[in-house]
Every structure is written in structure tokens, then in C-alpha cells.
Amino acid sequence: MQSTIVDLNQLLAPVKPEMQLVDTWLTSNLIDDNNFVSDLLSQVFKSGGKRLRPALTIVSSKASLKDGDEISRLHIILAVLTELIHTASLVHDDVIDQASLRRGESTVNKKWNDKLAVLIGDLLFAQASICLARLMNPQIVGIYGQVLGDLCAGEIKQMRQQFSTSVDWDTYIRKSVNKTASLFAAGCQSSAILNRREEDVVASLKSYGVNLGVCFQIVDDLLDVTGNTDQLGKAAGSDLANGVVTAPALFVLEQNDAHANRLKELINTRAVSESDGLAEALSIICQAGGIEKTVQLATKYAQAAKQNLDCLSASTYKDSLAAIADYLLVRTN
């Protein structure tokens, strides 16, 4: 049996030099020579985060290189813009959700205020647009334009479904693709486009990204139930408290039994937003088998992602892409 690598740093060691370039680019002021802008960028990115999306973009770039080709500045920019969009959307999401903790630190809205958080999110989107322009590739511009739309559509869907228990799996998966998987897929797909790969390789890497992204979202939902605040770097149970029906909750709700009815009641009456109601809801989810079924669903998407890699020739980087899918299933933050 193959051992699962659980340390992301170890997993990403082969792309460490590229990831250092990504980190430098992330805080580069591409707009003007205003020091305040540069300082804001440094402050936003100093709290770290896993840099999973840019890492995935770099690994995917390396795994899909044509023989004799090497990774270029364009691949680095692609990775940077993927992380910029992700961070911009987090900053705005935290304003929308009034969140105060992210990546183990105060959120931008908490540290400064909502107004500066709106502006910093816009600033990050602007930096991403400048990166996108530097790629000089209309097809990739189209992909990321759609990603921005998907992120908004996903957030709007989630906002409109708050405290509603009539969510079904189709709605859940589409929202997860919009909110999360679309950006994962964009990085993977675009890396193959930069490498001038055949359409089937581009399509397979897109599917890998979609499956991996849905898997990531399902595990995120799981950690919202099973994780603790220290581990997560954000408030545990916050999705449920905000009335977001996550995968473990959905598994319980569809059982249509006493557990389901009580959980429905706790969500519909917004009792989940209070600590007692939240504790009861989390306990019901655990008792009613929501955790196990969610793990199985995440595993299914991780396996699908690994199958999408069949189109690539054998390489360390292909192995890393498969290992990232395994890692997502055991990650704890």
C-alpha cells in the first residue's frame, strides 16, 4: 500500500524555487510606485496561507511541459494571478460574512475596517488583471473572466440559500464548482494552454482541477464540523452558524428522519447562529453519520481527479498531482 504524504511542504519541495518567486511577485506593486500600496500587499500576504492554488498551478505546469521545454516567467505569473484572485475573494468574503479570523490572524476588515477591506480586495483584483494582461493569451483571459463571474455567482447562490434546508446535491455541487473548483481548474487548465498542449490534455487537466476543487470544498465543509479554531485558523463551525448547508449537514438532512427534522429546525429558526444551537447541530451531524458519508464523497472526487491524470506521461510532477489529491483528504487546515 502506498503511503500518503501528509506534509504539504514535503509534497511541494520539488517546486520550492518557483514558489519563492511566486511569493516575491505576490507583494510586487504592479500598479504604481506608491509605497502605501506596496505595504498593503506585504501586510496581506505576510500571514501566509497554504499557497495551494499557485503550487498546484506550478506543479501542473511542470507535469504538462512538452519534452525539452522549461518552466517560464509566464507560468509564475499564472500561479501568482491565481493566488491574487483567491485572496481578493477571501478579503471580500470576510467583509460579507463579517468574519474576524482568517489564516490564524485578524481579517483585513477586523484589522482595519470594512472600507479598506473593500479597497484592498479591489486592489488585489487589479493586480490580478495586470498579471492576466502580461500573459498575452486571449484564451486564458476568457477562462479567468469566467472564474471571476463564477466566484460571484457562487457567493450569491450561497447568500440566497442561507438558512434554507431545501438545498439539493445538484445545487450544492454547482455552488462548489462556482465558488471553489472553478479557480482550481483555471490554473491547471491554463498551465497546459501555456505549454501548447493538445486539447485532450487541456481538458483532462481542467477536469482534474474541477474534481480536486470539489474535493477541497467537501473537505472544507468537513473541517467546519470536525476541526477546531486553532487548527483551522478561522472560526470552527462558522459555515453552519452562518446558515450555510454544508455537505455533512446535507447528508443528514436527506435522511428525512428525527435527526434530519431536528437539524432542519435548528437551521430554519437560525438557532445554529447561537452557541447552544450550533453545538447541538454539530452533535447531530456527527451522530447521524454525516462525517463518514462526507469522507466517502470527498474520496470519490479525489479518485476522479487522479484518473484525470492518465493523459500525462510519467514524471515526479504527475506523482505530485496525485499526491495533492491524497493530501486534500487528510489535511487538517
Place this chain on the structure above:
Amino acid sequence: MQSTIVDLNQLLAPVKPEMQLVDTWLTSNLIDDNNFVSDLLSQVFKSGGKRLRPALTIVSSKASLKDGDEISRLHIILAVLTELIHTASLVHDDVIDQASLRRGESTVNKKWNDKLAVLIGDLLFAQASICLARLMNPQIVGIYGQVLGDLCAGEIKQMRQQFSTSVDWDTYIRKSVNKTASLFAAGCQSSAILNRREEDVVASLKSYGVNLGVCFQIVDDLLDVTGNTDQLGKAAGSDLANGVVTAPALFVLEQNDAHANRLKELINTRAVSESDGLAEALSIICQAGGIEKTVQLATKYAQAAKQNLDCLSASTYKDSLAAIADYLLVRTN
């Protein structure tokens, strides 16, 4: 003496069919088939606005067409994306400034709330990105990426200069280019790029846009002092009340006399944020000749804009571009 056209509708009559297409596009949901998104777009754009930036883009497109060429779908998309970026930045600005009135109607943040306003602004930026992608022109992607950066940089500069009276003209003009003129210029310049015009024509139309945009900002500053709320569709005196040093105020401040000292005091102590202090500040600006000097400065920029048109062959549309510069000097909202 040539009579000045003061009615914008009359001025833009030659591009009415194109502007109707622009209006249809503005509310088209380019992201997905979510009705809620389509409804939000309709609500945002139903309050109108002058549509000056897209109109300018269309007129500029027609004025710079090569012989035998016709206006295309790409020119319409360019105009639409210019208005989308403008509206997105207004929606976020209104959150930042806590404004409650815009275009004579409640702002998005007032009508709904700050959270939905953040999301709607992002949605409009996403729609703009999708439009930008459809142009399939890397040079134009670069121009608009920089515009997004300029808008943020301009807003950040303005935020950091709030209630400071040490602003100089160089700072003022650079902020105005960032905040306003950059987007005017992008539409004009890009229209000539779509028309595959020579570099000197592209550069001249860019300069026309910059000069026109700075003129627009100066007149905006003037209307903040001389206009009334009904006429403007937004609160009169709101720039000054927010501690923004506008052109008329800057002319008074640089006089270094008793008027200047009192105005400085009213701004530095934030007395301008209260109705008495605001009334006194507005009265000082009028008495100390701030209005006349501001009109002269705006006129200088309008004239410079008209001179930039020398590179174009004679046409109704070239005349319209010149007439728009004249209109900006006499506009009342």
C-alpha cells in the same frame, strides 16, 4: 461665435442606435443563467446615469474608423466594459464613502446593504472581465488592467489625503488621472486600437481622453461647490464634507492669506463635516475666487483635449468629440 450644445442627448443623437445596444448589453447576464444575477444587473442600471464613458467610446470609435470600415460588435463591447468598470467603482466608492444618494436614487449600499454592495461591485467587475476577454486583444487587456490599478491607487491616494491641506497641484492632477481620466482615456485609446489605427492616432486619442477626463474631474469638483443636491443626483458639498481637497479649495488654499488660513482650519479640524463648517467653507471658496480659477483650469484642459483631435480627418463624429469637451464645461450634473 460657435454655439455650444448643452443638451447631451442632442449631442449624442448620431450614436443613439449604438447606445441602445450598449444599454441592452449592460444588463445581459454574461456569467450564468441565474435570474437573481440578471435582476441585480437590471436594478443597478435602470437608474440610468449619463452613460458618458460608453458614449465617448462609441463616438471615438466612429471618429477613428478607417475608410470603408464600419462599427462592429467589438466597439459595443468596449463601450459596455468601460461603463461596467465605472459603475463597479461607483458602487464600491459609495460603500467606502457611506454615500446614500447617487444618480438621484438610493445607492446600492443604502437600498440593500454594504455586503450586497461589495458583491454587486465584484459582479460588475466580473462582467467587465468577461467583456474584456471577448475583445481577444492583449493590448487592450493591458490597458484596462492598468485602469483597474489606477482606480484603486486614486481611491487610496484620496483616502490618505482626507482632511489634509498639504495637497499640491501635481498630487491633485495625478490623483485625477488615476481616479477619472485613466478610464476615459482607455475607451478612446482602445477604440483606435480596435480600428487598427497608426500609433500617433492611438496616442492622440489617449491624450484626448486624459485631458477630457481631468476636465471632467475639475468640473465635478466645481459642481460639488456650486451645484445643488437635486441637480447633481448626489449630495452637494459631499467631497468637501468628506475632507477631499477639490480644485476650487486648492486654489484658495494656495493663496496663503486669511481666506486660506480659515479654510485650512475648517478642513484640518474636520469642521467641514458639519453643516455650519461646510457652509462657511463653501462661502469662503466662492468669495476668494475659487470658482473662476477652477473654470479657467477646466477650460484649459478642454482646449487641450480639442487640440488632440487634429490627427483625425473631418467628420460629424470628430465634431462630436470636440462638442463633448465643450459640453463638459457647461454641464450641470
